[in-house]
Amino acid sequence: MSGLIHSWVPGANDPAGAFPLNNLAFGVFSTGDGPRCAVAIGDKVLDLAALQAAGLLPDHGFDAPALDTFMGRGQPAWQAVREALTELLRAGAETAPVRAALHDRAGVRLHLPFTLAEFTDFYAGRQHAFNVGSLFRDPANALPPNWLHMPIGYNGRASTVVVSGTPIHRPAGQIKDPSDPMPRFGPCERLDFELELGAVVGTPSQMGVPVTVDEADEMIFGYVLLNDWSARDIQAWEYVPLGPFQGKAFATTISPWVVPRAALAPFRCGPPVREVPLLPHLRDTGPMFHDIDLAVTLAPPGGAPTEVCRTNSNALYYSAAQLLAHHSTSGCAMRTGDLLGSGTISGPEKGMFGSLLEITWGGRDPVALAGGATRRFLADGDTVTLKGEARGDGYRIGFGTCTGTILPAPKRP
Amino acid sequence: MSGLIHSWVPGANDPAGAFPLNNLAFGVFSTGDGPRCAVAIGDKVLDLAALQAAGLLPDHGFDAPALDTFMGRGQPAWQAVREALTELLRAGAETAPVRAALHDRAGVRLHLPFTLAEFTDFYAGRQHAFNVGSLFRDPANALPPNWLHMPIGYNGRASTVVVSGTPIHRPAGQIKDPSDPMPRFGPCERLDFELELGAVVGTPSQMGVPVTVDEADEMIFGYVLLNDWSARDIQAWEYVPLGPFQGKAFATTISPWVVPRAALAPFRCGPPVREVPLLPHLRDTGPMFHDIDLAVTLAPPGGAPTEVCRTNSNALYYSAAQLLAHHSTSGCAMRTGDLLGSGTISGPEKGMFGSLLEITWGGRDPVALAGGATRRFLADGDTVTLKGEARGDGYRIGFGTCTGTILPAPKRP
Numbered sequence: 001m002s003g004l005i006h007s008w009v010p011g012a013n014d015p016a017g018a019f020p021l022n023n024l025a026f027g028v029f030s031t032g033d034g035p036r037c038a039v040a041i042g043d044k045v046l047d048l049a050a051l052q053a054a055g056l057l058p059d060h061g062f063d064a065p066a067l068d069t070f071m072g073r074g075q076p077a078w079q080a081v082r083e084a085l086t087e088l089l090r091a092g093a094e095t096a097p098v099r100a101a102l103h104d105r106a107g108v109r110l111h112l113p114f115t116l117a118e119f120t121d122f123y124a125g126r127q128h129a130f131n132v133g134s135l136f137r138d139p140a141n142a143l144p145p146n147w148l149h150m151p152i153g154y155n156g157r158a159s160t161v162v163v164s165g166t167p168i169h170r171p172a173g174q175i176k177d178p179s180d181p182m183p184r185f186g187p188c189e190r191l192d193f194e195l196e197l198g199a200v201v202g203t204p205s206q207m208g209v210p211v212t213v214d215e216a217d218e219m220i221f222g223y224v225l226l227n228d229w230s231a232r233d234i235q236a237w238e239y240v241p242l243g244p245f246q247g248k249a250f251a252t253t254i255s256p257w258v259v260p261r262a263a264l265a266p267f268r269c270g271p272p273v274r275e276v277p278l279l280p281h282l283r284d285t286g287p288m289f290h291d292i293d294l295a296v297t298l299a300p301p302g303g304a305p306t307e308v309c310r311t312n313s314n315a316l317y318y319s320a321a322q323l324l325a326h327h328s329t330s331g332c333a334m335r336t337g338d339l340l341g342s343g344t345i346s347g348p349e350k351g352m353f354g355s356l357l358e359i360t361w362g363g364r365d366p367v368a369l370a371g372g373a374t375r376r377f378l379a380d381g382d383t384v385t386l387k388g389e390a391r392g393d394g395y396r397i398g399f400g401t402c403t404g405t406i407l408p409a410p411k412r413p
Numbered sequence: 414m415s416g417l418i419h420s421w422v423p424g425a426n427d428p429a430g431a432f433p434l435n436n437l438a439f440g441v442f443s444t445g446d447g448p449r450c451a452v453a454i455g456d457k458v459l460d461l462a463a464l465q466a467a468g469l470l471p472d473h474g475f476d477a478p479a480l481d482t483f484m485g486r487g488q489p490a491w492q493a494v495r496e497a498l499t500e501l502l503r504a505g506a507e508t509a510p511v512r513a514a515l516h517d518r519a520g521v522r523l524h525l526p527f528t529l530a531e532f533t534d535f536y537a538g539r540q541h542a543f544n545v546g547s548l549f550r551d552p553a554n555a556l557p558p559n560w561l562h563m564p565i566g567y568n569g570r571a572s573t574v575v576v577s578g579t580p581i582h583r584p585a586g587q588i589k590d591p592s593d594p595m596p597r598f599g600p601c602e603r604l605d606f607e608l609e610l611g612a613v614v615g616t617p618s619q620m621g622v623p624v625t626v627d628e629a630d631e632m633i634f635g636y637v638l639l640n641d642w643s644a645r646d647i648q649a650w651e652y653v654p655l656g657p658f659q660g661k662a663f664a665t666t667i668s669p670w671v672v673p674r675a676a677l678a679p680f681r682c683g684p685p686v687r688e689v690p691l692l693p694h695l696r697d698t699g700p701m702f703h704d705i706d707l708a709v710t711l712a713p714p715g716g717a718p719t720e721v722c723r724t725n726s727n728a729l730y731y732s733a734a735q736l737l738a739h740h741s742t743s744g745c746a747m748r749t750g751d752l753l754g755s756g757t758i759s760g761p762e763k764g765m766f767g768s769l770l771e772i773t774w775g776g777r778d779p780v781a782l783a784g785g786a787t788r789r790f791l792a793d794g795d796t797v798t799l800k801g802e803a804r805g806d807g808y809r810i811g812f813g814t815c816t817g818t819i820l821p822a823p824k825r826p
Contacts (some may be wrong), residue, residue: 145653155658157531242652
């Protein structure tokens with residue numbers, strides 16, 4: 001694993017920073033004028049539309065309010081831009097036009113970095129699947145029979161995927177406790193987060209043409225942190241037989257920065273032990289998992305955050321490439337801007353669980369927050385923040401925070 | 414119910430035709446040049462881009478290859494265009510510019526009429542839910558406990574919604590018969606169709622703001638026929654616990670013409686008997702169901718079609734307005750171009766079932782086709798065609814056919 005690539009940009013060489021030259025995470029920002037594409041570097045964002053206009057980068061549509069065009073161009077274009085930016089930002093290479101394209105990261109507004117095509121959420125964490133199966137179904141048969149053979153997933157709702165910082169309305173819906181004779185309609189009483197990693201599809205596939213795991217790996221533009229907000233009571237009543245729907249559809253928050261696949265290459269690791277062999281179309285063909293430390297903090301209204309989870313993305317049982325390959329097996333066309341959530345990432349022990357459902361074991365064991373508050377599920381005004389970083393030799397790769405604050409349920413209908 | 418509105422356009426006054434002046438179904442067509450918006454009228458399509466360019470219609474983006482802009486404009490704009498077209502096409506009103514904008518319907522290519530935002534498929538037919546519950550689960554408890562309280566649905570895949578006539582590749586996937594010790598990967602052996610009606614969302618709703626049933630009804634631009642192709646073996650192995658995924662994701666076919674809400678207004682009918690009262694947010698507020706005769710034919714390769722189903726959309730238990738209102742309960746944002754499938758429409762008796770799964774009762778009772786062939790499920794080369802018509806006083810309202818032919822499974826991966 002090579003070390004820090006030194007840069008002339010302020011803050012980029014901080015060994016505890018999230019955005020060294022090794023990262024070059026992509027996003028969309030604005031400063032009062034129109035949103036446009038950027039990379040994060042040190043304490044700054046670099047305006048890629050300005051570099052494109054100055055002829056320092058090829059035209060990949062960086063002046064648009066989304067990375068879509070660039071994402072669709074594929075690995076050769078992604079690699080060429082990465083190399084060009086590395087040369088422009090390398091220590092000693094400072095020039096006036098590039099300096100002029102830098103903005104203080106603290107002063108810009110960050111937007112959804114790409115246009116969501118569709119959002120698919122998987123269930124690729126073994127401990128999470130076991131925990132949820134124990135809580136929602138039968139502890140003796142917690143893992144569904146299909147689980148070790150393929151990545152189980154469902155189509156989520158793309159219209160409510162929002163960028164970090166967007167407030168989240170508590171959803172209302174039909175709720176029925178097992179002891180109630182009839183359902184009632186009201187605000188969710190078991191509101192939860194889910195710690196996930198999201199893979200962003202860059203290049204599309206054709207309808208009717210499945211892709212291999214290796215091809216899928218090449219199609220992935222990068223990764224985001226993803227909070228799949230969940231209404232456990234709505235979900236429990238609605239999900240049999242067709243899966244989660246309104247219990248998940250109200251909001252999904254992603255980090256503002258898409259960390260490119262290349263930045264995470266040094267942190268690749270191999271698959272977990274396969275308890276049963278995978279069928280050939282899903283078989284592991286190389287190290288496609290990632291060693292990324294993940295954490296979740298929960299802050300009550302006006303209070304300090306408490307870390308409620310610390311885990312690692314290598315707890316997943318299926319890689320993003322396997323999720324994407326499976327997604328295409330039927331001939332399902334994949335598109336630029338498809339977002340594939342990993343499913344909740346829970347490590348094997350308490351303290352490593354990626355949702356309150358698991359942390360409080362279905363609300364049985366409240367979690368203590370700094371300042372004396374406790375939580376079984378989320379209260380109005382609570383702020384949940386996901387963080388992730390891969391730790392290299394003298395540098396770190398971060399995503400920016402993925403955060404959201406809960407607003408009360410809307411009054412109607 | 415008022416009668417036929419007479420038109421000067423050839424074929425429009427045929428009492429057995431699908432496209433009288435009472436219909437004015439919207440679509441997108443091309444004739445060798447770029448696709449643009451149209452209405453179907455008699456034996457013709459009327460080029461709305463040409464009328465817009467001539468100043469005979471306001472600018473609603475009819476020169477685009479999709480109805481998106483017009484669909485987003487809402488009921489007042491839809492009504493005004495409907496009235497303008499009715500005046501231009503009414504018997505005796507023939508003019509040269511309008512005549513020049515007509516093309517023979519048989520000679521044009523029809524395209525997907527709008528850009529799919531997202532596709533949600535419901536399960537709103539009571540007989541179908543009962544039949545599938547009996548076949549997939551437990552005949553003694555066939556209807557899920559939540560079914561009479563809310564429209565159960567799942568997010569489908571929008572990237573593979575295609576227009577009538579598009580060939581459909583047989584999907585491959587993981588299959589495991591109950592008696593197999595392990596799953597295998599291979600072509601679907603239980604390929605099926607599903608007869609549905611699709612509601613097309615015109616005007617959007619805001620994230621965090623649920624809509625009422627009445628508001629939802631106003632948001633619907635129109636209706637299409639919809640075939641939700643289904644791989645029963647893939648679906649049976651994958652769907653627990655998160656619902657249908659690759660068993661449905663490979664293709665959904667819709668009719669080329671969107672029949673506007675206004676054209677179906679004379680065919681509105683009231684709700685079915687409610688076995689349990691609906692909660693207030695879903696309660697029936699008026700006649701929002703439709704009396705539309707539906708039929709399915711199945712033709713073997715090179716053979717004649719056999720009608721395998723005849724039913725009516727009034728067999729549904731939830732209206733499209735109720736589906737849409739439920740979809741927004743959590744605050745889920747709805748968008749222009751969202752497509753809401755009703756779920757399979759099966760009448761109460763044999764001969765009225767809307768899928769082969771039900772018609773052959775899980776493959777037990779093969780269906781006989783003209784020419785001597787039989788089918789348990791679909792064979793390569795089979796053509797499935799959905800038809801729908803509402804029958805007025807001296808006229809009919811049709812959708813055009815919704816058809817697809819099965820191609821063999823792709824060879825890889």
